[in-house]
Amino acid sequence: MTESDDNPQRFWSRSNPLRALDADxxxxxxxxxxxxxxxxxxxxxxxxxxxxxxxxxxxxxxxxxxxxxxxxxxxxxxxxxxxxxxxxxxxxxxxxxxxxxxxxxxxxxxxxxxxxxxxxxxxxxxxxxxxxxxxxxxxxxxxxxxxxxxxxxxxxxxxxxxxxxxxxxxxxxxxxxxxxxxxxxxxxxxxxEKDNHLVALTTLIDSYEREAEAAGGAGAYLAGCLLWGAAVEGLLLLWCLRAPEVAQAARQTLPARERPKRPDPADWTLDSLVHVSRAAGWLGVLEDDDFVFLVDALLQNLRQSRNLIHPGRSLRQQPHLKRDKAAFDDAKAAYTALRINEAALGLG
Structure with a gap:
């Protein structure tokens, strides 16, 4: 066994110090x-x-x-x-x-x-x-x-x-x-109008859309991915608030490990919102001449990209990798697919 095999860290790249703050x-x-x-x-x-x-x-x-x-x-x-x-x-x-x-x-x-x-x-x-x-x-x-x-x-x-x-x-x-x-x-x-949640949420989703586009245009692809993820979460929450009886019925059909513990949809995580929306039959498919795209699968990819905002998860899953334009385009496509799905099912 060579020395390098015995201690592979000998040849790891060294971390650069973070940028120093200046007096200004x-x-x-x-x-x-x-x-x-x-x-x-x-x-x-x-x-x-x-x-x-x-x-x-x-x-x-x-x-x-x-x-x-x-x-x-x-x-x-x-x-x-x-x-x-x-x-x-x-x-x-x-x-x-x-x-x-x-x-x-x-x-x-x-x-x-x-x-x-x-x-x-x-x-x-x-x-x-x-x-x-x-x-x-x-x-x-x-x-x-x-x-x-x-x-x-x-x-x-x-x-x-x-x-x-x-x-x-x-x-x-x-x-x-x-x-x-x-x-x-x-x-x-x-x-x-603090309790006018439907108007507040639609305004927030619109803001996420515009800021995601601005982030992508500036080359801030990770920020754009996070904002598209937030827009997806906002849209799923909006569906639950518009149809609370359907959302609560779907919640009760979920297995315990997937069921949101709290009844208020505003307290649900993105994963919980996806689970409830799937159980409610709100996540359909998109078809063109050659392919069928599962909206649920597109959201899964977006959730994985969005979760990399957590430094610990980034270290465990994809260390050293940054979000590039391809990842940004994938995130945007997932959100847009959800909007197309919304129109097709009459959820808007």
Whole structure:
């Protein structure tokens, strides 16, 4: 027996040290942590002060609005709310202030001439004082004035945002109102629709799809595989939530080793979701002229790739191997096959 046979590790490659952190990275990390800690401190102090106030201020009170904005900014700095929730909190408070000013006549110089012209058109068409057209039925000249009225109010809202120190948000509201509205709606759902799981899950799956594509386009194939796996898990969970009776019946037919212990599908693992979906008859086949593809088998390959996010499992199963574009394409094909299967079985 040779020395190399007796000790094969003699010729193993040596591991390279991980990349060293530079001073800029260390400083940036400490700065980030300090900002978070300072935000926590300020948010706690402001929240305590607001709770101690005996009299609740009117929603149009500018000083009350400033106190509210200071608290929201501190919560954002502390990482306690997302940017979408920040947009909701800031935007809605600025809307209240701007609406109050409008009701109090602060914008009359700009709005009154438009309103008077609209009234004249309404009277010329025979409408009484408290009669109005349904949206879409009004004459073109009236609609143009209504749009001008709304545009004036929008401009006043943007001015109010800038007045209260929200120049960046004002610019977003002014230059990209669709993005602003999307962020505000996202924030509104996160606050007021926490139990609307179907909408939340479809939104999440859509996000996984887009981010998986972005990861693959950037050459981050492992990240893309993980996101396609997350999208598969989200889609199977969505099916279970849409048909809870079918999912629970299928769960009861599974052997003990495969049956999810908890009844709530949101607590089930990807493996459990696959088992339940198989038992429910939701995992079909895809056919073309020459081949038949089992959706279940495609998901098995995706699950194996997705599980490599765990370092220990990666060491045991596929050490040294990275996920390449072929693996990414396989993961995407498995998810897309599941979507095709969904449409074929009418599960959408």
């Amino acid at each position: 990275e260390r400083d940036a990390t400490l700065l980030h942590l300090r900002e978070r800690a300072e935000g926590q401190r300020v948010a706690h102090q402001l929240a305590t002060e607001l709770q101690a106030r005996e009299k609740r201020s009117h929603y149009g009170d500018p000083e009350a609005a400033r106190r509210h904005l200071d608290l929201v900014r501190a919560l954002r700095q502390a990482g306690r709310i997302t940017f979408a929730e920040y947009v909701l909190q800031i935007g809605s408070r600025m809307e209240l202030v701007s609406d109050h000013r409008s009701h109090e006549g602060a914008y009359s110089a700009d709005l009154a001439p438009i309103s008077e012209a609209m009234d004249q058109i309404a009277r010329s068409y025979g409408l009484a004082e408290n009669e109005y057209w349904k949206r879409g039925d009004e004459p073109d000249e009236y609609r143009a004035l209504a749009d001008a009225y709304d545009a004036c109010l929008d401009a006043k809202l943007v001015e109010t945002m800038r007045e209260f120190g929200e120049a960046d948000l004002a610019s977003l509201r002014e230059t990209d109102p669709a993005q602003y509205d999307a962020l505000r709606e996202e924030g509104r759902r996160s606050v007021f």
